[in-house]
Amino acid sequence: MEKHTEERESYIVSPSEKLTEQLTNVDSLKNQLNSFRPLKEKEHIWQAIQEKLRSEWTYHSNAIEGSTLTLGETIFFLQYGLTVEGKPFKDFLDARNHAEAIELLYEYVAQDRPISEGFIKEMNALLLSGVTHTKAIDQFGNPTRKPATPGQYKQLPNTVLRPDGTIHEYIYPLQVPAEMQYLCEWINTNIDKLHPVITSAVAHYNMVKIHPFDDGNGRGARILMNVILLKHRYLPAIIKIENRRKYIEAMEHGDKGNLNPFIEFVLQSLIDTTTNMLNILEKNGNGH
Numbered sequence: 001m002e003k004h005t006e007e008r009e010s011y012i013v014s015p016s017e018k019l020t021e022q023l024t025n026v027d028s029l030k031n032q033l034n035s036f037r038p039l040k041e042k043e044h045i046w047q048a049i050q051e052k053l054r055s056e057w058t059y060h061s062n063a064i065e066g067s068t069l070t071l072g073e074t075i076f077f078l079q080y081g082l083t084v085e086g087k088p089f090k091d092f093l094d095a096r097n098h099a100e101a102i103e104l105l106y107e108y109v110a111q112d113r114p115i116s117e118g119f120i121k122e123m124n125a126l127l128l129s130g131v132t133h134t135k136a137i138d139q140f141g142n143p144t145r146k147p148a149t150p151g152q153y154k155q156l157p158n159t160v161l162r163p164d165g166t167i168h169e170y171i172y173p174l175q176v177p178a179e180m181q182y183l184c185e186w187i188n189t190n191i192d193k194l195h196p197v198i199t200s201a202v203a204h205y206n207m208v209k210i211h212p213f214d215d216g217n218g219r220g221a222r223i224l225m226n227v228i229l230l231k232h233r234y235l236p237a238i239i240k241i242e243n244r245r246k247y248i249e250a251m252e253h254g255d256k257g258n259l260n261p262f263i264e265f266v267l268q269s270l271i272d273t274t275t276n277m278l279n280i281l282e283k284n285g286n287g288h
Contacts, residue, residue: 010206011186013198013259022267023195029274030234036281045284049277054078056238057226058098061219063241067091093130098219101126105223109230115187117180120207123223125151127216134215146214153177154214170211179210191228200228200237201266205254225266235277237270 015023059067059074069077069091073084078099083092101123108119128134128150135145146156153176159169171179187203194202204225211217226236239247243265250265 007186008182009257010209010254010259011202013194013202013263015198016260019260019264019267022264022271023197026197026234026267026271026274029271029278032278033235033274033281034233045281049280052280053236053238053273053277054099054102057102057236058095060238060240061222062091062094062098064239064244064247065094065218067094069095090131094127097127097129100129101219101223105227105230109227112231115184115191115203115224115227117184119227120180120184120212120220120224121151121153124213124216124220127219127223128213131215149214150216153180153212156214158211158214171209176210176212179206180212183207183210187228191231196228196232196234197237197267197270198263200225201263202259203228204266205251205259205262208251209254229270234270235273237266238273239266239269240272243269 055075055078056071058078059069059071062069062074068087069084073087074095077083077092077095083089104123104126113119128148131148131150133145134148135143149155154173157169157172159167162168183203183206186206187199190199204221207221207224208217213220222239229236246265250262253259253261
């Protein structure tokens, strides 16, 4: 397509030997996983695996953003709807919203709908459902709060305080619609051309780079990444809270023009998720 003749720098990937090796590895694991499908007699195991993925994905994605819930508390809340004393109500709200966003994501994949700005906005509205205010940093670097605008692109600039003490400013609000349009066009042009893990990681990186919403950008970027993977019958890549520092550092390499470390990080997260699920399936019968 003509509109992609001059691809933007933050979308250009030069696969390395390490990256190619990891892609071969993850495809081999995917094939092993597919050998367990379909399993009518093992349907209860698949349902348990889906529930486990939903709980772990929700827990880790929210914990990365500062939720205080443990994995056990998240599972308990999602299963029984009961909160735990002493924990902020917003953490439970975020858990409920994220779990519902995953349900919507699976519906979206089943319907084979193309990825669009409408879908991304719908996900953000769901992630921020019931949230009245979001945390922010003003132009002087001080913490502040601003009214939440679920599902709407930001009207004010947003920034983040980096671990080295510098303040990083994201794409300016006026540029967001054009950048998000480009992102969605790029995904739909490349979703069947590039390896799905590359497409998903580049999409994730660029959504964070744009930071189109007042809040929910990280969670939304991880959902966008995983909808691309699920469309190609991979499991979701669950990025774990214990890898948060590596995750941020990998994104910072992207900011310096090298996307490979971030793609490799996403790949390793997907390999870990898939290996974990294969171990569960193998323990519950060979299935072959």
